Amino acid sequence: MTSIDEVQSRAVGASRNRRAISTGRRGDKVFRGAALGSGIFVLVIMGAIAAFLIWKAIPALQANEGNFLTDTEWRANGDPPRFGIAQLAFGTIMSAFLALLMATPVAIGIALFISFYAPRKLADGLGFIVDLLAAVPSIIYGLWGLHFLVMNADPVIEFLNTYLGWFPLFAGENVGGQSIFIGSVVLAIMILPIVSSISREVFLQVPTPHIEAAQALGATRWETIRLSVLPYGRSGVISAMMLGLGRALGETVAIALVLSTVAGINWHILEPGGNTFAANIVRTFGESGDIGRSALIASGLVLFIITMIVNMAARAVVSRRKEFTE
Structure with missing residues (x-):
């Protein structure tokens, strides 16, 4: 038979378990509420930013005598004001995507080399240098691009113009100087460590059984990477690319230094000229009046929407590729 002491001890133990479960459930509720509140707070901040930009942009949009979406000239301080974002949108998107195209293959190659090919000591040193960028x-x-790259990139630009001039982007007669191509190279170097670091961390998270299974079937190192590593890390690499693209879209000082402002949209990226939202804002904000600043805020609203x-x-895209991470 069970003694009274044993019954009491069991009752005390059960009471403690119920209190622990109850406390755990309260903790879960608190955590769920905190997470939900944080998510709502982020949405509120984004909505407040959008509302502020719209509110400040309305005066300039009402006073504008041109077409805000299609005009290429920017005379927001004129009388009457006339401005449009066509050239700014073209320069921003073109330079950012060219930078992404140049940086992504190099960044992924660096990440794969550090993760699977380089000796550990060398990999640690290379990873530190890339992160340091x-x-x-x-x-x-920007200063390096202006005083070194612009002065020494003419042979490369002439080579592209001579042998790839049949393609519209590399065509042109007066090539060289502060062009969208130079700006894209600077942006590519700037986003390289972001894409490389995140891709490297994603590749290192590939489950070891996936790699060992490929090697057990006789796959070479490259076949193992192609069949096991890249499919698993595809969504992470895409996320890294988008973070780099976001950095390139919003870059201000560096791109403002290496681009020369020439009105109009020019598809020849090797010729001088080009402008972006961020570069236009940093160049003209100080000398702008009320309508001019309102116009710049309107252009910032467009950049916010593009981002x-x-x-x-x-x-x-990441959601569609989610099965590769499971």
Whole structure:
């Protein structure tokens, strides 16, 4: 028979278990509420930013004598004001995507080399150097691009123009100087550590059984990477690319230093000229009046929308590739 002491001890133990479960459930509720509140708070901040930009942009949009979406000239301080974002949108998107095209293959190659090919000591050193590039201020990249890259890139530009001039982007008669191509190279170097670092971390998270299974079947190192590593890390690499693209879209000082402002849209990226939203804002904000500043805020609103669309598209792509991470 069970003694009274044993019954009491069991009752005390059961009471403690109920209190622990109850406390755990309260903790779960608190955590769920905190997470939900944080998510709502982020949405509120984004909505507040959008509302502020719209509110400040309305005066300039009402006073504008041109077409805000299609005009290529920017005379927001004129009388009457006339401005449009066509050239700014073209320069921003073109330079950012060219930078992404140049940086992504190099960044993925660096990440794969550090993760699977380089000796451990060498890999640690290379990883540190690549990560260190992200800490360099953007104005340093801009000054380097202006005083070194612009002065020494003519042989490469002439080569592209001579042998690839049949393609519209590399065509042109007066090539060289502060062009969208130079700006794209600077942006590519700036986003390289972001894409490389995130891709490297994603590749290192590939489950070891996946790699060992491929090697057990006789796959070479490259076949193992192609069959096991890249499919698993595809969504992470896409996320890294989108973070790099977001950095390139919003870059200000570096791109403002290496681009020369020439009115109009020019598809020949090797010729001088080009402008972006961020570069136009930093160049003209100080000398702008009320309408001019309102116009710049309106252009910032468009950049905000473009960035949101890019991130939403990236999220959709990552969601479709979710099965590779499971």
